[in-house]
Amino acid sequence: MPRTTRSRRSPGNRIWATGLIGLGCCGSIETSGASDAPVEAMLEEVVVTARKTEESLQRVPISVSVVGGEELAQRSLDNLSAVGQSVPNFTFAERGASGRGSGVIYIRGVGQSDVRPTYDPAVGVYVDGVFLGRMQGNNLDTMDVERLEVLRGPQGTLFGKNTSGGAVNIITRKPNLADFSGKVQLTAGSRSRFDALGSFNIPLLQDRAALLLSGSRRTQDGYGTRADGQSTGSTDRTSGRLSLLWQATERFSVLLAGDAETYDETNSVFKLISIYPNAPPIAALNAFTPFTYDDRWLSPSDFFNHAGGPNSSRGDLAGTSLTLSYDALWATLKSISAYRRNTVHSDQDADLSPITILDEYDVARQEQYSQELQATGTSLDERLSWVLGLYYFREDVQNKVDFPLVTPLFGFSRSFSNDH
Numbered sequence: 574m575p576r577t578t579r580s581r582r583s584p585g586n587r588i589w590a591t592g593l594i595g596l597g598c599c600g601s602i603e604t605s606g607a608s609d610a611p612v613e614a615m616l617e618e619v620v621v622t623a624r625k626t627e628e629s630l631q632r633v634p635i636s637v638s639v640v641g642g643e644e645l646a647q648r649s650l651d652n653l654s655a656v657g658q659s660v661p662n663f664t665f666a667e668r669g670a671s672g673r674g675s676g677v678i679y680i681r682g683v684g685q686s687d688v689r690p691t692y693d694p695a696v697g698v699y700v701d702g703v704f705l706g707r708m709q710g711n712n713l714d715t716m717d718v719e720r721l722e723v724l725r726g727p728q729g730t731l732f733g734k735n736t737s738g739g740a741v742n743i744i745t746r747k748p749n750l751a752d753f754s755g756k757v758q759l760t761a762g763s764r765s766r767f768d769a770l771g772s773f774n775i776p777l778l779q780d781r782a783a784l785l786l787s788g789s790r791r792t793q794d795g796y797g798t799r800a801d802g803q804s805t806g807s808t809d810r811t812s813g814r815l816s817l818l819w820q821a822t823e824r825f826s827v828l829l830a831g832d833a834e835t836y837d838e839t840n841s842v843f844k845l846i847s848i849y850p851n852a853p854p855i856a857a858l859n860a861f862t863p864f865t866y867d868d869r870w871l872s873p874s875d876f877f878n879h880a881g882g883p884n885s886s887r888g889d890l891a892g893t894s895l896t897l898s899y900d901a902l903w904a905t906l907k908s909i910s911a912y913r914r915n916t917v918h919s920d921q922d923a924d925l926s927p928i929t930i931l932d933e934y935d936v937a938r939q940e941q942y943s944q945e946l947q948a949t950g951t952s953l954d955e956r957l958s959w960v961l962g963l964y965y966f967r968e969d970v971q972n973k974v975d976f977p978l979v980t981p982l983f984g985f986s987r988s989f990s991n992d993h
Contacts, residue, residue, distance in 0.1 A: 623724050623742065625731050625960050626949045636725040638663065642718045642746060646758070651768070651791070652712050653678075653698075653741070656721060663723050663741075665712070673806075673838055673886040674917060675709045680725050683738035690937065690970040697728065697736040700743045701830065703894050703911040704732075706941045706968045710890045710915040714812045714834060717772055717787040719746045731960065747828065748783035748818040749774050766793040766808075785816040797842035800879040800927065805843070810836035824900040833891040840886045844872040845879070845925040858930065870926040882922030882932045890915040904950035914940045934975040941968035 619630040623637050630639060638660045640650070650656050654676060657665030664679040675688050678696040685695040688708040698705045698713070705711055715721065722742040724732070732740045753776060760768040772787040789812050795804030812834035819827040850859060850867045859865040872878045892913035899906045917937045924930040948961040 621720070621722050622744065623722055624958075625947060625962075626958065638723040638725075640721045640723075642715075642720060645715050645718055645721065649760070650715060651789075652714055654712050656715070660723050662725060667712075667841055673841055674712050674810075674836055674888045674890075675919075676712045677708065678711070678738070678741065680723065680739035685738075690939070690972045695736065695738040697732055697740045698743070699732065699740060700832075700892075701745055701894060701896065702909045702945065703892070703913070704943060704966065705913070706966070707915070707937070707939050707970065709917040709937045709939065710834075710888055713743065714789060714810075715743075716770060716789045716812060717746045717785070717814060719744045731962075745814070745816070745830070746785065748785040748816050750776060750780050750783045750818065750820060752776070762793070764794040764796060768792075780820065782817070782819045785818075786814075788813040795839050795842070797876040797878075799877070799881070799884065801881045803839065803884050805839050805878075805884065806841060807839045809838050810834060826898045828896040828898075829893075830896075831891075831893040833889075835889050836887065838886045840884050840919065840921045842876055843878055843880070843921075843925055844875055845870060846872070862928070864928050866924070866926060866928055866930060870924075870928075872925070878925040879927055880922035880925045881927040882924075882929060883920035883934065884922065885918065885920040887918040888915065904948045907945075907947040907949075909943070909945040909947075911943045912941070914938075929977065932977045934977075935972070936974075937970070937972045939968060939970045941966065943967075 619639055619641075620627050621630050621633060621637060621639055622628075623633050623635060630637060640656065640660065645651075645656070648659065650659060654665045654667060657663055657678075662681045664684070666677045666679070667673060667675075677686055677688065678684055678694065678698070680696050683695055685692055685708070690707060693706075694708050694711075698711050700713070722744070724740040724742060726739055728736045728740040732742075753774060755773040756771070758768075758770040760766070768789070768791045770787075770789040772785070775784045775786070777783055791808050791810050793808040795807035797805035799805060812832070814832040815830065817829045819829075821827060848866065848868055848871065849855060850865065855866055859867070870879045890913075892911065894909060894911040896910075897908040915938070919933070919935040921933050923933050942965075944965040946963045949959070951958050
């Protein structure tokens with residue numbers, strides 16, 4: 574039966590909502606005036622593609638959590654970080670050292686904490702079958718998502734290498750060939766929050782072609798502050814998506830999709846909790862500078878620090894994919910060709926004090942190409958379901974990190990670079 578719930582309040586967002594939420598989907602309830610007729614509820618079938626084929630969630634022999642697009646919107650789950658607060662055994666932790674657009678994902682406690690290019694993600698993120706090779710820029714907007722599937726446990730057979738913790742399978746909404754439709758959603762809140770989302774479905778040829786355009790703009794002031802007056806934890810991002818569907822014949826379809834996102838925000842909210850002034854490096858520094866690095870710079874609260882250095886998290890992400898699907902009667906054949914690129918900057922004052930001991934300027938650039946061929950079908954009077962596939966993946970990654978070290982005293986800096 575549906576139940577009435579109250580949403581939790583996130584820091585600084587004074588927005589409450591009450592509604593009816595079903596388990597996996599909403600049931601239908603019919604009542605007639607004040608009669609005492611029994612209330613009937615029907616649980617709709619939830620179809621997932623956790624094993625590369627469409628099947629009922631109740632028949633999938635693995636642990637899967639599914640969140641539908643309508644539920645994402647009703648609960649204001651506008652990115653993967655927010656989804657991590659509501660799906661059991663699924664944690665999305667913001668990786669501030671690599672920018673607010675990067676996240677560390679854990680499923681059942683299994684994940685990868687280091688987002689450097691030399692490490693592959695232990696939990697894979699897939700958008701319409703396209704694997705995101707790096708953890709930088711993986712905090713995706715959930716705009717126009719049909720459903721989101723969280724697959725627990727190793728998924729190496731059907732979802733590529735090194736997904737030892739599980740997989741996040743995101744399926745976006747496809748263009749509708751028959752109806753013209755559109756929607757606009759505006760949200761306002763505390764700390765000057767303003768979100769604007771729009772989506773328009775445009776049929777181009779009767780029952781043959783359609784275009785789906787989506788866009789969003791999200792802004793909000795930061796919920797943390799620094800001693801120099803700058804805020805931390807702000808939101809300022811713009812994203813868009815285009816999908817073009819061509820139903821060439823009853824059996825053959827072509828889907829061309831492209832997406833882009835850009836953000837320019839202040840860095841994550843950090844708190845300095847301890848300093849060891851007698852440690853050899855700190856003691857040596859304090860012996861030669863009038864501004865000692867000691868307990869005076871500890872953060873007095875969770876949302877304040879004494880940093881005075883760089884404070885920026887920026888990123889530009891884009892990708893495109895071409896999906897060809899053909900129903901050959903004996904099997905469904907599919908080809909997914911994709912290209913993605915991203916550039917992510919993270920500049921922060923790592924010592925969280927007005928003394929320039931350690932500042933960090935981190936930039937990561939990535940390009941990836943992938944090609945997947947699939948054949949799915951059934952045999953032996955549908956007693957055997959099978960999947961065949963070939964997969965190619967290539968990526969080029971550059972990661973450069975500059976560390977200006979105690980520059981007022983020695984004028985010394987160091988750079989580290991990783992190519993992968």
